[in-house]
Amino acid sequence: MNKIFKMAIRNLMRYKRRTLLTSLLITVGILTVILFSGLAGSFKEMMIGQITDSNLAQMQIHKKGYVSSIDSMPLNLNLSPKEYKTIEKILQNHPDVEAYAPRIKLSTMLSNYAETTNIRLNAVDPEKETMVCPDVTNRMVFKDNVREKIFVKPGEIIIPKNLATGMKLKAGSPVVIVAQNKDGSINGLNFTVAAIIESVLGPQGKEGYIHIKDARTLLRMEKPEVTEIAIRIKNFNQLSAVYTDLKSSLLKFKNKKGGSIFEIHTWEKLSPFINIANMIDLMTISMKLIMIAIVLISILNVMIMSVYERIREIGTMIAIGTSPGKIMGLFLSEGFFLGLISGLAGNIIGIAGIYLLNIFKIRFSFGRMDNLLLSPAININELFWLTAIVLLVSVFATLQPAYKASKMEPVDALRHV
Amino acid sequence: MALVQIENVSKTYQMGEVEVKALQDVSLSIEEASFVSFVGPSGSGKTTILNMIGCLDKPTVGDVFVAGEHINLLNRKQSAVFRGSALGFIFQSFNLLPVLTTYENIEYPLVMIKNISQSMRSEAVHKVLKSVGMLEQKDKFPDQLSGGQKQRVAVARALVTQPKLVLADEPTANLDKKSAVNVIQLMRSMRDEFGTTFIFSTHDPKIMKEAEVIFTLEDGMLLPGEENK
Ligand SMILES: Nc1ncnc2c1ncn2[C@@H]1O[C@H](COP(=O)(O)OP(=O)(O)OP(=O)(O)O)[C@@H](O)[C@H]1O
Ligand SMILES: [Mg+2]
Numbered sequence: 161m162n163k164i165f166k167m168a169i170r171n172l173m174r175y176k177r178r179t180l181l182t183s184l185l186i187t188v189g190i191l192t193v194i195l196f197s198g199l200a201g202s203f204k205e206m207m208i209g210q211i212t213d214s215n216l217a218q219m220q221i222h223k224k225g226y227v228s229s230i231d232s233m234p235l236n237l238n239l240s241p242k243e244y245k246t247i248e249k250i251l252q253n254h255p256d257v258e259a260y261a262p263r264i265k266l267s268t269m270l271s272n273y274a275e276t277t278n279i280r281l282n283a284v285d286p287e288k289e290t291m292v293c294p295d296v297t298n299r300m301v302f303k304d305n306v307r308e309k310i311f312v313k314p315g316e317i318i319i320p321k322n323l324a325t326g327m328k329l330k331a332g333s334p335v336v337i338v339a340q341n342k343d344g345s346i347n348g349l350n351f352t353v354a355a356i357i358e359s360v361l362g363p364q365g366k367e368g369y370i371h372i373k374d375a376r377t378l379l380r381m382e383k384p385e386v387t388e389i390a391i392r393i394k395n396f397n398q399l400s401a402v403y404t405d406l407k408s409s410l411l412k413f414k415n416k417k418g419g420s421i422f423e424i425h426t427w428e429k430l431s432p433f434i435n436i437a438n439m440i441d442l443m444t445i446s447m448k449l450i451m452i453a454i455v456l457i458s459i460l461n462v463m464i465m466s467v468y469e470r471i472r473e474i475g476t477m478i479a480i481g482t483s484p485g486k487i488m489g490l491f492l493s494e495g496f497f498l499g500l501i502s503g504l505a506g507n508i509i510g511i512a513g514i515y516l517l518n519i520f521k522i523r524f525s526f527g528r529m530d531n532l533l534l535s536p537a538i539n540i541n542e543l544f545w546l547t548a549i550v551l552l553v554s555v556f557a558t559l560q561p562a563y564k565a566s567k568m569e570p571v572d573a574l575r576h577v
Numbered sequence: 578m579a580l581v582q583i584e585n586v587s588k589t590y591q592m593g594e595v596e597v598k599a600l601q602d603v604s605l606s607i608e609e610a611s612f613v614s615f616v617g618p619s620g621s622g623k624t625t626i627l628n629m630i631g632c633l634d635k636p637t638v639g640d641v642f643v644a645g646e647h648i649n650l651l652n653r654k655q656s657a658v659f660r661g662s663a664l665g666f667i668f669q670s671f672n673l674l675p676v677l678t679t680y681e682n683i684e685y686p687l688v689m690i691k692n693i694s695q696s697m698r699s700e701a702v703h704k705v706l707k708s709v710g711m712l713e714q715k716d717k718f719p720d721q722l723s724g725g726q727k728q729r730v731a732v733a734r735a736l737v738t739q740p741k742l743v744l745a746d747e748p749t750a751n752l753d754k755k756s757a758v759n760v761i762q763l764m765r766s767m768r769d770e771f772g773t774t775f776i777f778s779t780h781d782p783k784i785m786k787e788a789e790v791i792f793t794l795e796d797g798m799l800l801p802g803e804e805n806k
Contacts, residue, residue, distance in 0.1 A: 481686065
C-alpha cells in the first residue's frame with residue numbers, strides 16, 4: 161500500500177509545475193471559502209448579536225395573534241396578570257432560560273410643547289430588561305454621559321436620535337406623551353428625556369423607552385397587563401431546541417374554542433435581518449459549490465492528462481502483471497494526494513488569512529451603524545468538513561481516469577508512442 | 578509437452594474494410610531453457626507472435642499453450658495473474674518506471690504483483706542486480722542510466738520473479754551495437770545461470786547469430802527449416 165502512495169507522490173512531483181498550478185488553484189478556492197465564510201459568518205453573528213442583545217431579545221412570547229398585527233400595536237392583545245404568571249412559571253422552571261422581561265408596547269404622540277409627532281414606545285422594567293438585552297444601553301447617550309444600571313426611571317423617556325434632532329430635544333428636555341388606551345380614552349403624562357438612542361438597525365431604531373409603570377399609568381390599566389415577554393437563554397446555540405420546548409409547553413394552554421392562547425417567536429421571525437442572514441448562508445453555500453467545481457474540474461483535467469501521458473507506462477505495468485485494482489489505486493492515490501496537498505495548503509493559508517484579518521481589525525458600516533468591528537473566525541469543524549469534501553471530490557474526479565487506465569489493453573497501450 | 582506449443586495459429590486484424598493477416602497457420606514448439614529468436618522483416622508478425630506467447634493477445638484461430646496453460650481460455654484477470662507469475666518481459670524501449678530507482682524498478686514485480694516479504698525481496702533483488710552487474714547503480718533513476726544500463730535493469734526486472742519464460746520484443750533495437758551484443762549475451766548467461774527460457778525478436782543479423790533456435794517469419798508465415806545451431 162505505501163509503495164503505491166510513494167509512487168503516486170513521486171508521479172505528482174514528476175510534473176512539478178502542473179501539480180503546483182493545480183494545487184494553487186484549489187488552494188485559492190479553499191482560501192476564498194475560508195475567508196468568505198469567516199467574514200460573512202462573523203458579520204452575521206455580530207448582526208444577530210446586535211439585534212438580540214440590544215433590543216429584540218432572542219425570543220418573545222405574546223398573546224396569540226399579536227405578531228401578525230404588530231404594526232398597529234393593538235392594546236387589546238395584552239397578557240393578563242394571570243396569564244403572565246402562568247408563563248412566568250414555565251420560564252422560571254426551564255433550566256435553559258437565563259432571563260425574561262415584561263414589556264408593554266404602545267403607539268403614542270410626543271410633544272415638545274411646540275410640535276407633536278408619533279413615537280412608538282417600549283415600556284420596560286429596566287432591571288429585567290438589561291438581563292434580557294445586556295447591550296440595550298450601548299447606543300444610548302445619557303446626560304453627562306453617566307450610565308446608570310436602571311437606565312430608565314419612572315418619569316423618564318429615552319428617544320431615538322432622528323426624532324430628537326427633528327424635535328430639537330436633548331437629554332434633560334421636558335416632553336409630554338399622549339396615548340389612547342384600549343377603551344379609546346386619551347391621557348397625557350409629562351416626561352424628561354433621559355437619553356438619546358444613537359442609530360440602531362431596523363424598525364426598532366425608531367422606538368423609545370419608558371418605564372413600565374408609567375405605561376400602565378398612561379394607559380390607565382386596572383390590572384398590570386403585559387404586551388410581550390422577552391426571553392434570553394443560557395446558550396444561544398440551543399435556541400431552536402429551547403424554542404421548541406417552550407412552544408410545546410405554551411401550546412397546552414387553550415381558550416374555550418380550543419385555539420391556543422399564547423404564541424412564541426424567535427428573533428428570526430421578528431427581525432427582517434433573517435433575510436440578510438439567509439442570503440449570507442446562501443452565498444457561503446454558493447462559494448462552496450464553486451470551490452467544489454474548481455476542485456472537480458482541475459483534478460479531473462490533471463488526471464485525464466496524467467493517464468493520457470502515461471499510456472505506455474500503464475501498458476508496461478499491466479503487461480508485467482499488475483492487477484487493474486492496483487492501477488486504479490495508483491491513480492486514485494495521485495488524485496487524493498493532490499487534493500490533500502492543496503487542502504492543507506488552503507487550510508494553512510486560510511487560517512493565516514483569518515489571523516491577519518483579526519490583527520488588522522476591520523471596521524465597517526452597515527446601515528446607520530458604523531465602526532462595527534468584525535472578528536472573523538473559522539471553526540475547526542468547518543475546516544475539517546471543507547478538507548474532507550475536497551478530498552472526496554478529488555478522489556471522485558479521479559475515478560473515471562483511473563478506471564480508464566485500469567481497463568487499458570496492454571497490447572494497445574504498449575504500441576502507443 | 579514443450580514449454581511453448583503453438584498449433585495452427587492465425588491472427589487477423591480488421592482495419593476497416595481491409596483484413597490484415599498478421600499470422601497465418603503458424604505451428605511450432607519451444608523447449609524449456611532454450612534461447613530462441615524470431616526474425617523477419619518489419620511487419621512479418623514478430624510482435625504479434627510474441628504477444629500471443631506472452632499472453633497479451635489471443636489468436637483468431639488455433640491454440641497456444643504456455644507452461645501448460647491453454648492461454649486461449651484465460652480471461653483478462655487470469656492472464657494478468659499468469660503473466661505476473663510465469664512470464665518476464667523486456668521491451669524495445671526499456672519501459673522502466675521513471676519514478677522508481679533501479680532497485681525499486683526491479684523490486685516492483687515482487688511488491689506490486691507477487692506480494693513478497695521485505696527481507697526476501699531484498700535478497701532476490703540484490704541477487705539479480707549482481708547478476709546483471711548493476712549493483713552500483715541501484716539508487717539511480719532510469720533517466721540517469723544509459724540505454725544499455727536500462728536494458729540490463731529491465732532484464733533484472735524480468736528475472737526477479739524467477740519466471741519460466743522471458744519474452745523480449747526487439748530488446749536491442751534502441752541500443753548501439755556494442756550494448757546490443759552485451760545485452761543479448763547477458764540474457765544468454767542468465768539463461769545459463771537460472772535456466773530461464775528466453776524468446777526474443779530482432780531483425781539484426783548480428784544479434785540473430787547469438788540465438789540457438791531461430792524462427793523466421795515472412796508475411797505472417799513461418800519459413801520452413803528452423804535453424805538449430
Ligand atoms: N492492432 C493492429 N491492427 C491492425 N493491424 C495490425 C495490428 N497489429 C499489427 N498489425 C499488422 O500485423 C502485421 C504484423 O505486425 P507485427 O507488429 O507483428 O510485425 P513485426 O514483425 O513485429 O514488425 P516490426 O519489425 O516492424 O516490429 C503488420 O502488417 C501490422 O501492420
Ligand atoms: Mg514488432
